[in-house]
Amino acid sequence: MTIDDLVESFEFLDNWEDRYRLLIDMGRELPEFPEEARIEENRVEGCTSNVWLVHDTEDGAAPRIRFQADSDAFIVKGLIAVILMAYSGRTPEEIRQTDIEALFTKLGLEQQLTPNRRNGFFAMVERIHEIADREAA
Template sequence: MNLQELLETFELLDQWDERYRVLIDLGRSLPAFPEEARTEDNRVEGCTSNVWLIHETTDDEPPRHVFRADSDAFIVKGLIAIVLMAYSGRTQEEIRGTDIRDIFTRLGLEQNLSPNRRDGFYAMVERIHELSGAQTQSA
């Protein structure tokens, strides 16, 4: 499933319970995460659950940023899947131009996740921006 298909699926689901099940299924579909990458250096700060995120770049021109992540919480794994759909395999410019807050709102997550999970979601996004060099420079 890609991000557009996910948005369309969520539009069809009226109940948060149904969306919650889709999120858990998305999390179950994450590729295996290497045990040796479950280190403090790869842990995302700001997440209540443990979240590990690793990054590599391709040799393409411009390079693409590939992310892999995992968590010890089912719903967070689903949120990771959304973040990876939005950012993994993208260039720095594409990452910078992705409006994750719009995606988050369109998926109905803004009103249905606890503040801690919401903060953790945005902590993952911030870490992706750091790793890819796509963070915006503030004056």
């Protein structure tokens, strides 16, 4: 699924219960997260739920960063899937240019998420930007 597919699916679904169900299904489809990566160093601060984020970088003229993440909360796992769709496999420059707030608004998440989940979402985004900045240096 692409970001455009996700936006189209959200527009097609009539109510938030169905949209939450889609997010939960997306979270269930995340790749298996390595148990050894569930350490404090990989935990994202600012999230109410436990969220772990790791990355690796493909070398090249324009290095691409691949992210992997997991959470102990179903909705948060779905939000992770959205974030990975937007950022994983991109260059540091592409990551900086991605307007995640516009996507957040387009999906209507600002109206449906609790302030804690919203803060957690943007804490993950901030961590990804920090990683991109380090990899670009």
